[in-house]
Amino acid sequence: MLICQSVPSVNQTETHIAADPIPTFQKTKFFAIISILGTVLYFAALHSTRSASMIPATALDNLIPFEPWFVAAYFSFFVFMPLTLVFIRDYQEFIPAAFGFFLLVVVSNTIFLLWPTVIPPGGPYHPLLHGLFVLDRDRNACPSLHASLALYCALIMQRHASRKLIAAALWIWAMLIIASPLLIKRHMVIDIVCGLLFATIVYLSLPSLRAGLIQRLRP
Numbered sequence: 001m002l003i004c005q006s007v008p009s010v011n012q013t014e015t016h017i018a019a020d021p022i023p024t025f026q027k028t029k030f031f032a033i034i035s036i037l038g039t040v041l042y043f044a045a046l047h048s049t050r051s052a053s054m055i056p057a058t059a060l061d062n063l064i065p066f067e068p069w070f071v072a073a074y075f076s077f078f079v080f081m082p083l084t085l086v087f088i089r090d091y092q093e094f095i096p097a098a099f100g101f102f103l104l105v106v107v108s109n110t111i112f113l114l115w116p117t118v119i120p121p122g123g124p125y126h127p128l129l130h131g132l133f134v135l136d137r138d139r140n141a142c143p144s145l146h147a148s149l150a151l152y153c154a155l156i157m158q159r160h161a162s163r164k165l166i167a168a169a170l171w172i173w174a175m176l177i178i179a180s181p182l183l184i185k186r187h188m189v190i191d192i193v194c195g196l197l198f199a200t201i202v203y204l205s206l207p208s209l210r211a212g213l214i215q216r217l218r219p
Helices: 010-018 024-046 059-063 068-087 091-114 127-135 145-158 164-183 189-217
Strands: none
Touching: 024 068, 024 091, 068 127, 068 145, 068 164, 091 145, 091 189, 145 164, 145 189, 164 189
16 A cells, blocks of 8 residues: 655745744854854954055035934944844744844955955044044944844844834834934945945845755754
8 A cells, every 4th residue: 555645845844943932042142153253353354454445425425414412323233233132033033034144244344354445534523422433443334234234133123023113113223223323424325325235135135045044054
């Protein structure tokens, strides 16, 4: 007698994985690892001795006012990023999202090392920016990590926002972060545009990578 045994489809497998919650420890561990890696790469590129190309100021840059109070939005970026971990609760979403985050950080910092860029010198100063000037320099301009990671995290979080009001608040916060480097004169418009384009490309590429990533990277 021939016995036919059913084989679960890819969709059935993904549905099963989607119902499998990811422990908070796993999410926190990944974020800690990529944060340390990103910090090391960023400051290595920041203090590189390679000659840097200057990002030109556009007409739009000249129209944007200097608003030092936006440094608060600039630093809120470091709260906005890990907030993404609260919204992702299962392996099916976490693995491709984490891979995209990793890709943005590593590729951007590789660009900073191989093609250093700098904003034009002589930008305005305000005491509110003193701490930022101590920590950061004018290098690592393009693509803007503030723009790329803020947009990418907002796109991920909106998928899991339980209410429209929460999604709207997340997008307002993300837009303030993206605008802040321009308003405190730490980036040029070109840097922001390149960061936004890079994040969009990575985010749109995730669905095609999902199945393979889940099979290879899930513990």
